[in-house]
Amino acid sequence: MADHSVVSVANGPWKQTREEVSVLRWEEPPEGPVLILLDQTRLPTEEVELVCTDVPALLEAIRTLAVRGAPLLGIAGAYGVALAAVRGYDVDEAAELLARARPTAVNLGYGVRRAAAAYRRALAEGMAPERAAAAALAEARGLHAEDAEASAAMARRGLELLGELVPGGGYQLLTHCNTGALVSGGEGTALAVVLAAHRAGQLRRLWVDETRPLLQGARLTAYEAARTGMAYTLLADNAAGSLFSAGEVDAVLIGADRIAADGSVANKVGSYPLAVLARYHRVPFIVVAPTTTIDPGTPDGASIEVEQRAGHEVTEWAARPVAPLGTQAYNPAFDITPADLITAIVTENGVVSPVTADALAALGAPGAPG
Ligand code: MRU
Numbered sequence: 001m002a003d004h005s006v007v008s009v010a011n012g013p014w015k016q017t018r019e020e021v022s023v024l025r026w027e028e029p030p031e032g033p034v035l036i037l038l039d040q041t042r043l044p045t046e047e048v049e050l051v052c053t054d055v056p057a058l059l060e061a062i063r064t065l066a067v068r069g070a071p072l073l074g075i076a077g078a079y080g081v082a083l084a085a086v087r088g089y090d091v092d093e094a095a096e097l098l099a100r101a102r103p104t105a106v107n108l109g110y111g112v113r114r115a116a117a118a119y120r121r122a123l124a125e126g127m128a129p130e131r132a133a134a135a136a137l138a139e140a141r142g143l144h145a146e147d148a149e150a151s152a153a154m155a156r157r158g159l160e161l162l163g164e165l166v167p168g169g170g171y172q173l174l175t176h177c178n179t180g181a182l183v184s185g186g187e188g189t190a191l192a193v194v195l196a197a198h199r200a201g202q203l204r205r206l207w208v209d210e211t212r213p214l215l216q217g218a219r220l221t222a223y224e225a226a227r228t229g230m231a232y233t234l235l236a237d238n239a240a241g242s243l244f245s246a247g248e249v250d251a252v253l254i255g256a257d258r259i260a261a262d263g264s265v266a267n268k269v270g271s272y273p274l275a276v277l278a279r280y281h282r283v284p285f286i287v288v289a290p291t292t293t294i295d296p297g298t299p300d301g302a303s304i305e306v307e308q309r310a311g312h313e314v315t316e317w318a319a320r321p322v323a324p325l326g327t328q329a330y331n332p333a334f335d336i337t338p339a340d341l342i343t344a345i346v347t348e349n350g351v352v353s354p355v356t357a358d359a360l361a362a363l364g365a366p367g368a369p370g
């Protein structure tokens with residue numbers, strides 16, 4: 001059984017400033033170290049924290065999307081290994097379970113392997129298990145801080161790129177899913193670029209796809225946009241086409257869960273149709289992701305494992321059926337956009353445009369540690 005407690009930290013999403021809400025943190029109360037997560041399934045109506053005291057609790061939080069989004073999954077996975085080590089779990093077994101909790105976001109396995117490698121290295125150097133656990137925790141903290149730095153660099157580079165691709169400023173940008181501070185050690189990936197445009201006085205409007213079936217756009221991106229004060233408008237996913245045809249979209253900005261060596265991008269289902277629309281309407285389609293999302297070990301889009309989720313996420317709405325009992329549902333969590341539909345991939349190390357395997361390889365993705 002998962003062992004976690006639930007702590008309500010606020011009743012309404014707009015009562016606190018950004019600094020007062022922590023997305024993920026490590027604490028060491030007298031009862032023992034814990035990983036505390038903002039439960040993203042409860043947003044935007046409640047800000048509730050999940051206190052994970054063991055690995056099963058974290059596994060459940062990952063599978064239910066209480067903690068989600070590629071970079072944050074990597075950070076959570078790394079802290080999960082540290083939690084396993086300090087709580088006396090079998091670290092190899094915990095690492096295996098954590099890395100497989102969701103299959104598509106490559107960052108999860110990356111974070112887990114990085115912390116597990118630090119733990120094993122410390123043991124091999126003759127350190128006691130407690131010191132090896134401290135090494136795993138230090139690695140998790142390091143990854144957390146690096147992701148914040150990467151986020152800031154992507155925001156800078158992404159804003160520069162927008163300036164080149166969309167002359168004149170006053171951007172109307174469209175995004176899908178959620179890519180802000182809720183998925184990052186910093187301010188996120190694609191949404192960090194949008195925020196930079198907003199701060200520079202260059203954002204006219206953010207169009208927010210609601211992102212069926214789990215509504216990461218409506219629940220999470222709108223929540224983050226509202227807190228920043230930027231102008232934003234929510235739309236049903238299938239309204240995007242009419243926005244493009246009305247000339248109301250200057251660029252599409254999305255994140256990524258895995259970028260294959262050939263530049264194919266796995267991201268939230270609904271991203272690929274946006275790329276097709278953007279190509280037809282000659283609108284830049286920009287992917288913003290840290291190099292930890294690039295997977296040199298996955299050669300192409302067809303080799304990316306796409307997570308298939310439970311059908312009830314489609315056949316029910318707020319736990320009420322919206323289809324006849326027994327209806328089968330097709331519910332892939334992600335889709336794959338081929339490289340030739342992507343105008344540019346923005347990373348902390350540089351921008352790749354056009355997107356080619358050679359240009360991606362030259363960025364120096366970290367690959368699989370230890
Ligand atoms: O299923 P989720 O909510 O974890 O999916 C998240 C996404 O698809 C994000 O767009 C992606 O992780 C990029 S976040 C920087």
